[in-house]
């Protein structure tokens with residue numbers, strides 16, 4: 001099977017396939033109507049034409065294709081305004097559908113547009129980056145950044161359909177592939193079992209073997225879908241997906257956002273493994289190192305100030321406000337497949353774990 005059903009309030013399919021029959025998949029899921037395609041300046045050059053053609057052949061009336069500049073800066077109120085105004089000028093009706101063709105930036109921006117334009121229109125994700133395929137396109141979190149912080153404006157909007165062609169990854173730079181693989185490693189460690197064992201396919205996936213990549217992407221989507229189905233509005237359980245992200249976010253902030261997310265999360269997971277090894281008397285940090293290495297993630301970080309990392313962790317919006325005792329709340333692993341959340345870590349423990357990773 002190359003699709004996974006996300007059992008959200010309104011269930012939807014996620015298709016992951018090499019040489020995907022986009023027209024067929026879209027036709028099976030939705031009746032044709034009026035559509036706008038949103039993409040970015042890099043992805044659009046490669047794939048906008050073929051996606052428009054597929055939609056047209058499936059009977060859709062594609063009235064516009066909108067291209068935003070590639071990069072995180074497009075998740076802004078300013079770009080949001082230009083997009084919704086352009087939809088209004090193009091005459092996209094209340095019953096229309098927005099197709100987001102691109103990475104997590106286009107997906108998050110497009111989803112927020114779809115959640116608010118005319119109080120909500122149908123939304124389809126066509127994720128083209130590995131990160132978007134395994135993580136951001138599944139789960140319904142959409143949003144924008146503010147100068148005050150990332151993802152501070154947003155909504156929950158489940159798409160009607162997610163469909164990705166693994167062939168799209170051919171043009172994705174290897175460093176971007178590794179950013180997506182960091183989330184794959186994260187979910188494999190959290191899931192355990194067959195997914196964890198299949199992480200031995202990381203090398204093959206990195207060297208472009210589509211079958212290996214498809215196995216890992218489907219595992220990830222299935223895992224994230226299962227977590228999301230149990231906790232659609234992020235009331236609790238979904239927090240386990242933050243494994244490696246507490247320190248990861250701190251490192252990103254301390255590095256002035258010059259450190260790619262996946263690399264920061266990789267270092268964050270390694271630090272969490274050190275904490276877990278101390279707490280649970282395990283030896284998982286070497287397992288982490290081997291997996292992250294296979295995913296092509298450099299575990300050498302740019303020089304950052306540990307105190308700044310700790311301070312940014314304290315400011316992280318995901319930190320519980322009840323934490324007034326100077327402690328952090330962590331997700332740690334007892335074993336692959338046995339995550340525990342809400343583990344209280346002192347500042348001194350966190351400092352030591354980050355130090356161990358930075359000293360490598």
Ligand SMILES: NC(=O)c1ccc[n+]([C@@H]2O[C@H](COP(=O)([O-])OP(=O)(O)OC[C@H]3O[C@@H](n4cnc5c(N)ncnc54)[C@H](O)[C@@H]3O)[C@@H](O)[C@H]2O)c1
Pocket residue numbers: 040041042043046070071072075102103104105106108128129130131132135136137138139140141142150151168169170171172173176179
């Ligand atoms: N909504 C969620 O649940 C969720 C989860 C994780 C991350 N995110 C968000 O996702 C964003 C990061 O996503 P991303 O890493 O995909 O970033 P991105 O969308 O900026 O894509 C990364 C780069 O790769 C390019 N690209 C994408 N697909 C390509 C392809 N097939 N060929 C060539 N180039 C391609 C893009 O143009 C861009 O330059 C962040 O804004 C993050 O906050 C959201």
Ligand SMILES: [Zn+2]
Pocket residue numbers: 183245261265
């Ligand atoms: Zn992440």
